[in-house]
Structure formats: structure tokens, C-alpha cells
Amino acid sequence: MTANLYERARFRISGDRSILAVYGTGVDQAVNDKVRRIATLIVNQKPAGIDAAVPSYCTLSIHYNPMKTDFSELRDILWSLENDLNKADIPEPLTIDIPVCYGEEFGPDIDFVAQHNGISVDDVIQIHTCSAYHIFAIGFAPGFCYLGGLDPRLHAPRLETPRVRVAAGSVGIAGAQTGVYPLASPGGWRLIGRTPLRLFAPERPHPILYQAGDKIRFRSVSSDEFHHISRIENP
């Protein structure tokens, strides 16, 4: 058990229809894994009165129906779920493979990231693809992952002037963070590549490929492979 984990959940009132259950502090995989496990138990057990459970770094937001339950009942339910954490029906986190074409027109800032850190472009690709990144939370934009664990040799400042439009699938670095833009949007991250996968596809039964608590790993692909996958993704 890490020092960041609370002994049991602490609660914050967030309006008349939701509470925040807080399981610890910091950017900590053990805390985040507990959030993921409790969220999974809620999805599986569907306790009466709970409409949704939204995970983040240390916190689970519980949306509830005040006609069916109340704060003290929810608190007891959530505390008792902590006793069920070792149940076999909680799957281990998935690791999702994300193909990325690095550099070229897809990653216009990869040279900057390399020079900023005194390494080669090949080093940037090798370092970026060698670890699995923990998804601490999903939000800000549909399908956008808050990822942890970027190697310090790849840290790079944001652009001074954000781009007006960043293409969907762009992979970037901002400070100590790396991430993927699921949708085209304005953005200030240093772009090092692009994935041909549609990371947010609202018309599909599963609009995103992962959930908070899973891991993603980037894999370097050629531009030929990029275009091949892109054609499958966008028929």
C-alpha cells in the first residue's frame, strides 16, 4: 500500500445529485487502480440509485437519484465495495496498442523535441514507443486520455502560439505530458506523429478503445501502413 492511498474513501458533496469519493492523493497508479476497481464493481453490481460512476485520477464521481438513495446510504455502499476489491470479476487493465507514424508531415515538431533534449529523432521514437502509459483519466475532449509516465528525455514546452487546427489522431508532447488529440481541434502541443486510428467514433457500439486505468503503448508504423489503416478506419 502506498502512502498516497487513504485508508478508506473520503467524500465531498458535489450538488444534490452527485458526490465525489476520494481514494487518495497525487498522480499515483495504486490510487488510480483502486478508483478503476471500484468503478468496475459499480458497473457490475449496479447498486440501486446510482446512475453513473465517472473515474478520474484519485476520485470517483457518483451520480445518483435523490428519489432512490441518499448520502449516508451511498457512503455505506461505497465503503462496503472496498471490501470486495479482491473479487475475481474485476479484470486486469488492458494495454492498447496505438500505431503512430512519427515525423514527416504528421509530426512537424519532432525535430524540435529531439534538439530540445539533445537526442536524435530516432531516439525520440525509440523512447516514446518503449513504455506503456497509464491512462489516469479521460476527459477534456471525447476520448482524450490524461497519460502518465512520459520519459524526462522527451519533455518539451508547449508552442508559444497554439495551432488553429491540429488534425485528429495527432500525438503530442506538452511539458511532462504526452497524449493524442482524438478530434481535430486548436492546440498547443508539440506534435511528433499521428495515429490513423479513430480514437473516438461515436457511431460505434464502443466509441473508444480503452477506459481509465488501462494502458496504451505506441508503435511506430510507416506512412504506407498509416494510409492502409486509415483506409480501413475511414471507409
Next chain:
Amino acid sequence: MTDALHILSPGSYTTVQDMGRFHAYHMGVPVSGSLDDFAHRIANWLVGNSQDSAVLEMSMIGAKFDVICETDMAVTGARMNLRVNGSPCPGWTSIRVQSGDLVELSTVENGCRAYLAVTGGIDVPLVMGSRSTYVGGQLGGLKGRILLSEDILRRGEGRLLSKPRSLPWFPIYPENIFVRAIPGPHDDFFRNHLDRFFASNFTVTAQSNRMGCRLAGPEILRDTDAPQSIISEPIVPGNVQVPADGQPIVLLKEQTIGGYTNIATVISPDIFRMAQAGPGDTIQFIHVTLDEAHKIYRDWMRFLHEIEELLTL
């Protein structure tokens, strides 16, 4: 399903909305839906729809359109002058319109957002369980965007009313708005300024939108010993976020996660009052406890049920 409306002029910010997209927060997709869920429900009940049918939400400036096929129609929420073929018609009441009729809504005269329902509901594809438009995510509604001139909107199946319906009264939206709020989730970061927050008047600024209602007023500052920032947490509609500049933002329906502290949360039965707050209106927050809020919620649900029964007799 049949073509129903031909948009001649969309107004300033008109979108298709239903009650919202409730099961996608964990994918980073916010609830969306009509900001004024009270006016939304009444518009639907007035034309014989279920409350969750999709309607048009029009902000500040109303739309102008041709009717393509006969329908009942009702406009609720903010007061915009409504004309059918040039003749004034009342809001909060059902109106039968025919193919070829010209419907015009003016700039808003009271409130901020008006709602227009038609028989069978506005028919756009269900996306992740809802017809609501989320412009930021380019999804839902009509092609994930605000309406444009020359758009054609379809409507669902539905029976025309056997007799007109109207609400015997209708709300007037005051310029000085009181909304009830529960302290938290981060009230313990604001021990010194919590009283000031509940005692002050704030003015709605023009930067407000469906994501949040931005306020200007006395600075609300975190305690000097409180942490400077929090790790991003899920947020809900009604959270009153206070960034470092001390100017609160009441979060509405287009955000799922935030990294700022929330001093208090507007209770869900009062969110519609925020939806009708326009630039220059003032907001005062009234402190309620969670128990008081739950009693208000139950009374509000009962009240809505009574209105539904009254209108659908």
C-alpha cells in the same frame, strides 16, 4: 419521419437538444441537453410529446423557418416575439401550423434561451443514446453543429392534438436571479471567503455559453494555506468553479473534468434559472444544506408531475 421545418435564418445559436446524454461521461462526453430542462419539458408536453423528445434551443436571437408539413408547435422559455405569417402568437401554448406557413421568432425580450417543440420531436440520429448536439465534440443533433440557413429538419411520428393545450401561467425571468447552492465540493479551500460568496451579487458576463456561465463580482479567493491547484476531477452541471482570478464560473452541460476548485454547486432544480441568465443579469447564491436540497428536489419532481398531468389531461 417526415421533413418538417426549412430553416431560413437560424438565429444566433440554435441547436437540437433532448434531455441529455447520460451514460458517456466516462468517455469524456458531457451530458449536453437543453440547459433549461423546465421549459424543455413543457414545450414537449404542450405538443403531446414525451419529455425527452428533441427540441430546438435558441439563444438570444430566434430562428425563422418555413413549415413543410402540418404540425403542432410550442415555444417556451425566454420570451421571443412569435409570428406565424406575420400574426403574433403566444408562447407556452400549442399552435397548429400548416405546410407553407412562415414562422418568425424575434430577438429575446426576457430570459436568454427559448425552446421550440414540434409533434413527434425533432428527428435526428441517436448518437450514444441521445439526440443532443455537442458542438465541441462535433456530434449529435444535426451533423454535430449549430443550425444554418437552408437546413431541413425532420420530425418523428406523432399524433396531432385533438384540442389545443396551454399552460395557465408562465414564468417571467427576473434580472436579479436567486439560485440555491450547496457548499462544496471544495468549500474547505475557501473558509475565509465562503460567507462573502453567499452574500455577494455577481453579474453575468457576455463570455457565457453552454459550457459555463461566467460571472464578475467581488474576488473570491482561496485560503492562503489551501493548495494552489487540484488534480483534475470529474465535474457536474452546477459546480461553481473559482479560478485564480477569483471570478466564479457556473459550469453548465458541456464539460466532464476540471482542474479548478468548486466553492459550491447550484442545485439541479435551479439550473434552468442559470440557463435564462443573460449578460448583465445578476446572480445571488442562496445557501442550502444537502437535506434541504433533497426536499426541494422531491417537491420539484412532484410539481413537474402535476404540470404534466394538467397538460396531458
